[in-house]
Amino acid sequence: MNSYDVAIIGSGPGGYVAAIRCAQLGMKTAIIEKYNTLGGTCLNVGCIPSKALLSSSHHYEEATKHFEEHGIEIPGDVKVNLEKMIGRKQAVVDQTTGGIDYLMKKNNIDVYQGLGSFKDATHITIKGEDTTEIEAKKTIIATGSKPSNLPFINLDKERIITSTEALKLKEIPKHLIIIGGGVIGLELGQVYRRLGAEVTVVEYMDRIIPTMDAGLSKELNKVFKKAKCTMNVSHKVKSVERQGDKVIVKADNKKGEEVVMEGDYCLVSVGRRPYTDGLNAEAAGVKINDRGQIEVNDHLQTSASNIYAIGDVIKGAMLAHKAEEEGVFVAETMAGQKPHIDYNLIPGVVYTWPEVAAVGKTEEELKENKVEYKVGQFPFRALGRARASGDIDGFVKILADKKTDEVLGVHMIGARCADLIAEAVVAMEYKASAEDISRMSHAHPTFAEAVKEAALAATEDRALHV
Template sequence: MSETFDVVIIGAGPGGYNCAIRCGQLGLKTAIIEKEATLGGTCLNVGCIPSKAMLHASELFDEAKNNFASLGIETGSVKLNLPQMLKQKEDAVKGLTDGVAFLMKKNKVKVFSGKGRIAGAGKVVVEGKDAAELSAKNIVIATGSVPTNLPNIEIDEERVVTSTGALSLSSVPKKMIVIGAGVIGLELGSVWSRLGAEVTVVEYLDRIIPGSDLEVAKAAQKILTKQGMTFKLGQKVTGVEKLKSKLKLTMEPAKGGASETIDADVVLVAIGRKPYTDGLGLETVGITPNQRGVIENNHFQTGAAGVWVIGDTTTGPMLAHKAEDDGAAVAELIAGKAGHVNYDLVPGVVYTSPEMAWVGKTEEDLKAAGVKYKVGKFPFMANSRARCNHTTDGFVKIIADASTDEVLGAHMIGVGVGEMIAEICVAMEFKASSEDIARTCHAHPTQSEAVRQAAMGVEGWTMQM
């Protein structure tokens, strides 16, 4: 006999496990299914968390090697112990995935290890270790996404890698080529650049970080170039040839022209991600993903009664924090409460050094829409704490409506801006004006004062410089 649940969630990534926790808190009998050995999905296991552990460690290595002496700290020879650096990454992952497993128990969520498959209305089959047939009043699809590959390029996760393989290289490559100048490519490329690799980033578009504010993107490219990374923009990759001792990547101008070949020891393919729905049984309930593989929704509900979809598998930005919000909202809707996610206020962060962060509209967006706006900008070079900390690269830009002064967007590049962007998210959620931020006291000296000064700059009364 099958066990009946109020909610069965397929996929235990940030969307799925947060949905499960909220369902448990709301008293819903809940089950979650995960095909991998540990909970947490891509984010905790081979994405956000291990990449941040490597970013942090590589930044400290770089600081110790290149900047400590100027601060009066003499350490002697600084050496890389890559096995230990990889181990501390795995330790961070294990601590957090174990934490998710604990939260499932705490909230009385039953975990099934195996691949979940919808088998008709209200039915889910688990194939694998915990094989079972489950009955569900509500099914939540939270299967996430997988890396997108290029045609005719074979991924082996050793020499030609996705983000997964790039997090576990056994040695520092002499030459690394990153295909794609998006978030993942720049973050992981910067890790291996700091550890000693010669990194070249190849991008189809004529800019890095598509969708971000153009001024921030240009500043980031300039800073990363200064740090040692090379950019080849407007280039279409046509193939990667595997030779015994090296790889040969061939590319040609995206707008047409002569091809060029460059050598590498490792090629990282980081051109984006696509929804993962393989073998999910969608056809049994009449769900058909669109041409991009996305399951569309109406307030998280699919076209099939009682079937919901969240996270990377559906519309909206493919970000862990967006998936978390989706999961909590769906749990509340199932429980008869109000559930909502404002996709206009999902922040984006690139965890390079320095970081990039943004929320809301870019200047390019507003120009295209014909919206009149005002801009305030403040450089970290003029910020007291940034000067003390020798972290003066970057700036904060705040964009407000020209007539109402409502904040329409904020775009930042600088150390710690991934934390600072939350202030703008809260302000925009409450329809704040630039003046509201400008008249809110910020502690001194902090780098967050640059946010206040940028807000002051919208009306032309910046007080530091």
């Protein structure tokens, strides 16, 4: 039987990063993955493939709608080859997951293919082509999450689908009905709307991306309506039925009136749930709460002192970069170091176009906590760089403490916001004031100037270009 200092169950961004950091710190490390490829949901059926399709569909939209205004004329019709587009997406996934294989070899990490389940707190059985057992002094559970569903919906994975199936459709839907106006549903909705599908979004809450700042939700809603998507908020879905190649969705609106929608595909995108199936956690003394999450303390240690858990399987936002931070945190904790994670400073991003990104507190949270704050906001349309590229939708909003000027939250929607948010994270990590940001030189012309201008607006209401 092979023995290890640490074994990691699950090879998503949390698991594989934890394995690398453990190996860097001198621990003999094993990683266990039930699927044929490493990388978990994010690399195989989540972040990476969805961004590949978002990129491809964005190119198509630019070619069909915007090239002409740039003086680029394409003879004949521009056509979508969906099979080739999906093929490119898969090639990106294969290259990325292959990179994880390389990193495991580089760091001398043993990879086991199969379902890992606890025999006890220090022994793990791996059921793959063969059954293997290993011993591990410590274990990190990084088994991630799976798409959630509503109890009355039968996911046939043909017409009534999850995000996994939506990433490999063989045809462009005529009418895609999306249940859930969160990140995953909106990203995939934009992909297929660009490619020509009619898209209807059905959201239970009174706005899309309901966990983000209301201003961002309002602006993104405008973008989707401008693209002729139907946005049904405050709608409670009560039935989803397939009739041949048709899917009938019935929902009640906020007045209690029944709304009937008919499409050829229905994407159920109502969040994700922690995945612990087959883990046999109880055999190791690991407690799982009523929400299916593994309970951990401030050190991400489970009820079994030698076992830790990270990522989607524990409390908190289900984000790849949150899982990565936790993977490093646990590895360094086990090595006797004193790492830290500030969960308030983990950014959230929606990779639609325009992109949406945020970090820190929303206005709603500040009001609820009775924190006095000031607001600085700057529109992208006032930027020379935005006008030059035609990306004029959106704004940057900075929330700062009214007395101290410390930045409490940054919320943005616009071109390249997924990258721009890192400036806000750095500033807030070092307790910067809005004035600090406003006094830093930002290259011109860039999208990043919107951050400086919003900071100026928050500091003395003196944005320069509005």
